[in-house]
Amino acid sequence: MSSMSNKIALAALAASLLFGLNAAHAQSSTDEEAPDNIAVAYSEEGRYYTEDDIPTYNIGEDGSVDWMTYSGFRRYHAECHVCHGPEGEGSSYAPALKKSAIDMDYYDFVDVVTNGRTRVNAAENSVMPAFGTNPNVMCYLDDIYTYLKARGTDAVPRGRPAKKEPKSDAIREAENLCLGS
Amino acid sequence: MKRLLAAKRAFVLSTVLAAGGITSASANEDLQKLMDDPNQWVSQTGDYANQRYSKLDQINKDNVGDLQVAWTFSTGVLRGHEGSPLVIGDVMYVHTPFPNIVYALDLNNDGKVLWKYEPKQAADVVPVMCCDTVYRGVAYGDGKIFLHQADTKLVALDAKTGEEVWSVVNGDPSKGETNTATVMPVKDKVIVGISGGEFGVRGSVTAYNMSDGSLAWRGYSMGPDSDTLIDPEKTTHLGKPVGKDSGTNTWEGDQWKIGGGTTWGWYSYDPELDLIYYGTGNPSTWNPAQRPGDNRWSMTIFARNPDTGMAKWVYQMTPHDEWDYDGINEMILTDQEFNGEQRKLLTHFDRNGLGYTLDRDTGELLVAEKYDPAVNWTTGVDMDPNSDTYGRPAVVAKYSTEQNGEDVNSTGICPAALGSKDQQPAAYSPKTETFYVPTNHVCMDYEPFRVSYTAGQPYVGATLSMYPAPDSHGGMGNFIAWDNINGKIKWSIPEQFSVWSGALATAGDVVFYGTLEGYLKAVDANTGEELYKFKTPSGIIGNVMTYTHGGKQYVAILSGVGGWAGIGLAAGLTNPNEGLGAVGGYAALSDYTALGGTMTVFALPN
Numbered sequence: 001m002s003s004m005s006n007k008i009a010l011a012a013l014a015a016s017l018l019f020g021l022n023a024a025h026a027q028s029s030t031d032e033e034a035p036d037n038i039a040v041a042y043s044e045e046g047r048y049y050t051e052d053d054i055p056t057y058n059i060g061e062d063g064s065v066d067w068m069t070y071s072g073f074r075r076y077h078a079e080c081h082v083c084h085g086p087e088g089e090g091s092s093y094a095p096a097l098k099k100s101a102i103d104m105d106y107y108d109f110v111d112v113v114t115n116g117r118t119r120v121n122a123a124e125n126s127v128m129p130a131f132g133t134n135p136n137v138m139c140y141l142d143d144i145y146t147y148l149k150a151r152g153t154d155a156v157p158r159g160r161p162a163k164k165e166p167k168s169d170a171i172r173e174a175e176n177l178c179l180g181s
Numbered sequence: 182m183k184r185l186l187a188a189k190r191a192f193v194l195s196t197v198l199a200a201g202g203i204t205s206a207s208a209n210e211d212l213q214k215l216m217d218d219p220n221q222w223v224s225q226t227g228d229y230a231n232q233r234y235s236k237l238d239q240i241n242k243d244n245v246g247d248l249q250v251a252w253t254f255s256t257g258v259l260r261g262h263e264g265s266p267l268v269i270g271d272v273m274y275v276h277t278p279f280p281n282i283v284y285a286l287d288l289n290n291d292g293k294v295l296w297k298y299e300p301k302q303a304a305d306v307v308p309v310m311c312c313d314t315v316y317r318g319v320a321y322g323d324g325k326i327f328l329h330q331a332d333t334k335l336v337a338l339d340a341k342t343g344e345e346v347w348s349v350v351n352g353d354p355s356k357g358e359t360n361t362a363t364v365m366p367v368k369d370k371v372i373v374g375i376s377g378g379e380f381g382v383r384g385s386v387t388a389y390n391m392s393d394g395s396l397a398w399r400g401y402s403m404g405p406d407s408d409t410l411i412d413p414e415k416t417t418h419l420g421k422p423v424g425k426d427s428g429t430n431t432w433e434g435d436q437w438k439i440g441g442g443t444t445w446g447w448y449s450y451d452p453e454l455d456l457i458y459y460g461t462g463n464p465s466t467w468n469p470a471q472r473p474g475d476n477r478w479s480m481t482i483f484a485r486n487p488d489t490g491m492a493k494w495v496y497q498m499t500p501h502d503e504w505d506y507d508g509i510n511e512m513i514l515t516d517q518e519f520n521g522e523q524r525k526l527l528t529h530f531d532r533n534g535l536g537y538t539l540d541r542d543t544g545e546l547l548v549a550e551k552y553d554p555a556v557n558w559t560t561g562v563d564m565d566p567n568s569d570t571y572g573r574p575a576v577v578a579k580y581s582t583e584q585n586g587e588d589v590n591s592t593g594i595c596p597a598a599l600g601s602k603d604q605q606p607a608a609y610s611p612k613t614e615t616f617y618v619p620t621n622h623v624c625m626d627y628e629p630f631r632v633s634y635t636a637g638q639p640y641v642g643a644t645l646s647m648y649p650a651p652d653s654h655g656g657m658g659n660f661i662a663w664d665n666i667n668g669k670i671k672w673s674i675p676e677q678f679s680v681w682s683g684a685l686a687t688a689g690d691v692v693f694y695g696t697l698e699g700y701l702k703a704v705d706a707n708t709g710e711e712l713y714k715f716k717t718p719s720g721i722i723g724n725v726m727t728y729t730h731g732g733k734q735y736v737a738i739l740s741g742v743g744g745w746a747g748i749g750l751a752a753g754l755t756n757p758n759e760g761l762g763a764v765g766g767y768a769a770l771s772d773y774t775a776l777g778g779t780m781t782v783f784a785l786p787n
Contacts, residue, residue, distance in 0.1 A: 074628065077644035078467075082312055082379070085752050086646065092261065092747030092776055093313045120304045125260070125279060129308035134638040160590065160626065160646060179633060 037102070038153060046168030047142070054106045055142040057150040064163035065156060067171055072147025073161055075140040079131075087158045088151040094126065101148035109145055113137065139178035209368045212322050213452065215269065220729040222268045225318045225363045226606065227685075227726070229450040230514040233608035234686045235727045239734035240785060241689030245703045245712045248783045251735060254292055256778035258282065261722050261743020263604075264318025264363060265683070266780060268728040269340065274321070275780055278743070279307060279314030279331045285343060288730045296343030298328070306332040306354045309380060309637065312745045315361050315722070317447075317604070322366030323391050333360045335373055337394060347394035351375060351387055355637050358382050365448040365457070367487045370397050372457055374444035378507065381439035381465040381640040386483075388490060398490035402442030402461040402478050403428040409478065410490040417494045417544060419572045431475035431500075439634055440472075441465035442479035446509030447606055451525070454542055456484045456493055458512040458527060463505050467598075468629035468642030469583040475500040480508040482529060482537075484544060494544030499533050500573060503582040504558060504627060505598035505643070506533035511606050514541060517614060519666055528665040530607055530618055532600025535562065535574070538665045546572055550668030552602075552661065553620055555595040555650040582627050582643070590628040590644075597625035597647040599745055603681065606724060607663075610686035613706050615671060616663040617692045619680035622650045623657050623754070648754045657750065660684075660694055660702075662709060672709040677768055681746040683724025685736070693736060695721025697746055698773040701738050701781070717781045720774040722746055733784060741778035742770065 040058050041051035046067050048058040057069040076088065076097075083094040090096030101109065116130035131137040137144075150156040215223040219236040227233040240248065256262065260278035267274045272295065273286040280302055285295040307314055310331060320327040325337040325346055333352035336345055351373055352358030357380025365372040370388040378384065384402040389395065400410035409428040416423050429437050442461040449458045461483065464476035480499040485492050499506050513528045519538075527541035534556030538548035549562035558581075559574040578584050580594045599621050607618040625647045632642035649657045658676035663669070682695030690706040697720040703713040720742030727736045753769030 074630065074644040077646065078630070078632070078641045079639055082639070082641075082748065083308070085748055086754070087752070089752030091749075091751040092743045092770075094748075096752075116308070118304055120307075123259075125304065125307055125314070127304050127307035129305075131638065134635050136632045136635075136639070136641075179631075 037106075038149065045170035046165065047171065048146075055146050057146045057155060059150075059155055060165065062163060064165055065150065065161045066146070067165050067167045068143045069146045069150050069156065070161050070164040071140060072143035072145070075137070076144050076147055079137050080144065088148050089158070097148050098151035101145060102152035106145065110141060113141060135179055139175060212366060221270070222265070222726045222728045223321050225264055225267070225320065225724070226447050226449065226511070229452065231447055231449040231511045231606065232513060232515070232611070232686075233606060233684060233724070234610055236688045237727055237729065237734045238687065238689040239729075240687065240691060240727075240736065242691050242705050242712060244785055245689070245691050247785055248703070248713050248715070248736070249786055250715070251782045251784040252292055253782065254286065254780045256282070256284075256739075256741070256780065258741070258778045259776040260741070260778070261313045261315045261747055262739040262741030262778045263315040263361075263722050263724070263744060265724040265726040265739060266737055267319060267321055268730075269321055271730070272340070274319055274326055276316055276319045276328070277778060278316050278741075279310070281316055281328060281330045283319055283326060283328055283338065283343070285340075298338055298343045300328070300330050300334070300336065302330055302332045302334075306359055309354055309357045310359045310361065310376070312748055313743045315744045317361060318363045320364045320366055320371070322371070325391070327364050327366065327371055329360050329362065329364050329373060331359055331361070333358055333375065335364065335371065335389060335394065337391075349389055349394040349396070352377070352382075356380065356382065357637050360445070362445040363447070365450065366391060367450050367457060370487060372448055372487065374446070374448070374459065376443050376445040378441040378443040378462045378465055379639055379641055380637065381441065381634050382443055383438060383440050384443035384461055386444050386459065386485070386490070388487065400485060400490040400492065401428070402444065402481070403432065403437040403440040403476075405429055409492070410485070411492045411495070416492045418496060419546060420543065420566070423495065427477055431477045433473050436472050439465055439640070440476065440479060442481070444509065446604055447511035449512045449514050450487065451514055451541060454525065455486060456541070457487050458482065458484055458514070458541065460508040460510055460512065460529065460531075462507040462509045463502050466632055466640050466642035467505050468587065468632060469501060469503040470587050470629060471631065471642065476502065480506065482508070482512065482527070482539070482544075484541065496539065496544050496546065496572065498531050498535070498537065498574075501583065503576075504533070504594060506531065506600060508532060510600075510602060510604060512541075513607060513609050513616065515609055515611070515665075517666065519547060526665065528609070528616060530602045530663075532596070532603065533558070533574070534596045534601035535559070536663055536665065536668060538668070548665065548668040552618065552663055552670065553596065553622060553650075553659065555622060555624065555653060556601060557593070557595045582629050587630050588628065590626055592626045593624060593651070594627055595624040595650055596621060597623040598627070598645055599623060599647070599679070599749065603745060605681050605722070606683040608684035608686040608692065610692070610706055612688060612690065615706070616665055617684045617686055617694070617706075618661045618663050619682055619684055619694055620659045620661055621657060621679040622653060622659050623647050623679065624650050647749060657754065660704070660709075674704065674709050674711075678750060678770060679746055681722040681744065682738070685725035685727060687727060693725040695723065695725065695738055695740070697721065697742065697750065697770055699740055699742075701725070701783070715783070718779045719777045720747070720770065736783040737780060739778065739780050742774050742776060746770070
């Protein structure tokens with residue numbers, strides 16, 4: 001499968017998933033078991049996915065984290081931590097994202113990062129900016145997402161991950177394409 | 182007849198101009214007079230010299246232990262509260278972080294609200310303010326209160342009524358241009374800075390005419406000489422003319438256009454030399470490999486003429502920054518003896534961990550010494566005027582994020598990006614000839630990597646993790662006494678958290694400062710011995726001020742945790758280099774304090 005058709009397939013899947021989830025919400029969300037948003041179902045050239053094709057982290061037997069999660073650590077601490085605090089822990093200014101990545105649907109996460117969100121009222125003035133035009137964020141969305149999920153489950157402790165898988169050619173290629181170099 | 186009328190008109194015009202001149206000169210004299218009166222606190226910095234020293238001595242080292250809370254005021258805003266209230270006559274002016282409310286409180290009537298001004302600002306400005314929506318306070322001059330909003334709108338309010346007199350917009354938040362700083366009224370002008378170094382903003386200082394808000398001049402930190410208001414022949418760097426286009430020729434291509442060097446610190450002014458002083462911030466991005474060259478005039482101390490903006494001298498402290506040692510901290514002006522000679526000095530505690538003493542007339546470098554022994558990125562500054570590297574810090578290769586390169590994590594660099602000291606202003610007592618400096622005691626790992634620029638988006642390009650200075654007392658701050666003549670620490674009080682509060686020194690031989698846990702502390706100006714402490718409702722990142730009312734001395738402080746400290750320290754720090762055992766071993770600020778703005782006013786019992 002070429003990467004292009006892959007993307008389209010993923011987008012279609014995303015759309016159907018969104019509708020599917022909405023429907024589930026409309027019925028009842030109490031007795032239905034939440035889908036496993038964490039466990040690795042399969043991997044593809046250095047990227048790991050759940051059975052619902054949602055990006056997830058992978059910790060090897062020797063404790064090494066997958067490249068995407070490591071990359072997410074770096075990007076998070078460049079783009080996100082100035083508001084959300086170190087390692088997704090939250091701050092006096094913005095909420096703890098390590099929790100959001102667990103509680104929030106992947107597609108909602110992508111939506112909020114891309115389009116932003118405003119909560120301004122008597123008690124709050126939280127404004128999440130839209131990063132949709134920022135390649136330093138948008139090209140690393142899955143990286144940041146998997147890193148935060150790994151933090152949320154405490155699979156990765158605070159601090160810099162000590163060991164990591166090498167960066168795969170596919171990831172390098174996708175990065176260059178996305179950054180336009 | 183017609184000619185007569187024209188002549189008459191010309192005469193009227195010239196008298197108006199003359200009158201205008203007289204008014205503005207006397208406005209400045211009025212402000213100077215108010216600053217000289219210790220019963221008032223008319224400027225965020227205490228006075229033009231930024232000494233933060235009060236001649237009041239009713240509260241002194243012998244009775245400060247009896248201090249009590251006299252009254253309090255809730256600001257109604259949750260975010261980080263920097264700066265301090267002002268007192269002019271019988272009125273106290275209190276500001277808040279975004280949405281930047283101003284309250285005028287009647288000191289004759291138990292702090293009753295005389296007027297309240299709340300500007301309407303688009304919430305879009307909130308996320309482009311790096312590190313919280315702080316605001317370091319209003320300024321006063323010529324019967325007006327100057328409010329510089331987060332969205333860079335500068336508003337002049339009638340101090341008596343709170344009515345808007347004029348307003349002007351200084352920058353564009355959609356490009357990441359914002360404001361956190363106070364402004365400085367000088368003569369007939371208001372001097373204004375800008376924030377946004379993490380968004381690729383090109384820093385500038387702007388003077389607006391106090392009477393109507395019209396633009397007088399703007400001097401950029403980098404760019405062609407016509408933009409920087411630098412004279413290639415007359416403006417000097419360490420005694421030598423800077424030469425043509427010094428603001429572009431140490432940059433590659435057009436990179437100076439998004440060069441950073443923002444100007445959000447405290448400004449000072451010497452009326453005799455007629456010069457204003459301030460520092461410029463870090464060059465954008467934090468990845469040094471992406472912007473080869475010295476990146477002039479980021480990281481620079483500027484001395485400019487307030488009427489024209491022309492720069493008299495500059496001194497670049499950290500050429501080609503590799504650590505985000507944003508050079509905006511205040512310049513404190515003192516007249517002291519140096520090597521047996523009376524000198525007009527400028528003392529500056531830079532983020533890079535060096536305490537500088539310069540001659541503020543000529544820009545000559547006299548002292549550059551570490552004010553935290555943990556500082557390790559440099560072995561020191563070359564003080565030999567005949568050397569090729571005169572005035573430059575010698576960089577230790579191991580801690581050079583440039584030499585180690587992109588995608589390499591440089592570890593154990595001291596200080597961290599927040600500096601050995603950030604904006605929290607120091608105080609100076611002429612009685613003890615000592616500087617009292619709130620400091621950070623934090624180190625970092627720093628890994629730069631490639632980023633691309635998008636207008637209005639963060640332009641950072643480095644990952645960093647911070648932790649308390651290793652092999653020390655385990656805390657993240659110190660409150661130190663500094664000798665600026667010999668470049669030596671006199672004494673140092675270890676603090677659990679960074680000291681993020683501006684200090685106040687008084688003629689009562691007491692020095693006040695606040696802590697991030699929320700304590701207001703009073704210490705002996707000579708020994709540092711703790712004399713008093715009181716825990717306010719929230720962590721303190723505001724500055725201590727003092728005034729009198731009805732012949733009685735008061736001390737006031739804004740509490741309300743936030744700012745960089747609230748973001749970086751809320752969850753506590755970890756040291757990735759100390760192994761798993763140490764992780765989570767450091768104090769988390771959130772275990773001590775929560776959000777909320779309150780002013781607490783202290784006095785001795787009757």
